[in-house]
Amino acid sequence: MKPIILILVLFVFSCKEAPTEIVEVNETIDENSKGIELEIKDYVDIEPYLNIKDDNVYVVNFWATWCAPCVKELPFFEQLGKNFKDNNVKVVLISLDFPNHYESKLIPFIEKNKLQSKILVLDDPDMNSWIPKVSADWEGAIPATIIYNKDKKQFYEQSFTYEELKTEVNKFLN
Template sequence: MKAYLLITCFFISPFFYAQATETQKSSTATDAIAVYDFKSLEPLLYTETDKVYIVNFWAMWCAPCVKELPIIAEYKKNNPTVELLLVSLDFPENIEKSLKPFLKKKGITAKVVILDDPDANGWIDKINPNWSGSLPFTILFNSKNRSYHERAFVDSKDLENEINKIINQ
């Protein structure tokens, strides 16, 4: 089922991809976007501090993801002590042509990495066995608490409420 959801998303991706990149211009090469396999990404999903981390799995072709990105960016802007990592599931070969221009157009300045690991069924279960594989998917955590959200946050207050649960547990 997980593979089916991801494969379905990839087949509809050209539609969203075309809409997202139609009017974009090239960005500068100074905006490095690292490409990780899951083994390299996994340590970034844990911390030994009380600092709150937001790790959001998304893609340019995912309409709910695109709608949610400004909400997460706004929260980060208003809460600079929170760490934010945006994990794109877009293709690495599209970094320069599409991803960087997309981020620039949307005003997203958070750290972005690409997860390029073909074993989606394996790494999805390692992140959370209850995750179906659909996007967006967000992990909120610190050293003591962790929550998983297989949905888009509707606004900054929605995200803030979930983060407060992590802090106050």
């Protein structure tokens, strides 16, 4: 197993850029807010979302508001969910934002960008335990994505364009 420090360094510093100008995550919650309630879970509660065996294709993306490549690709996941919903494709966005940023950054980000995908928040500080359970290939960097169906599963530790994402999902639809 990898040393704790290495995993922590890779995880925290994998996104070196500040969030792009697609969104501004430092807003406060508007008083007319819809009152988004976050589904905050530990890994045990997240794990079932990584192993559903039905007739759908699941696209599960690990991301954070502080990760510029994550923020840049999120619209592509939203577009994929919208364009492929009739093909039984389900998008699940798992936020790795820090607990002290839920109210000040994550909720305003979700509201401002009108995210429609299923959003879960993973709050489990034992990264050395759950990262290898997500994928033995995961070094801890985000964005990271799993695409799977009942027959196969693929892990990606990379950013996607919409076309790349669509190409990968189509491999699971055939």
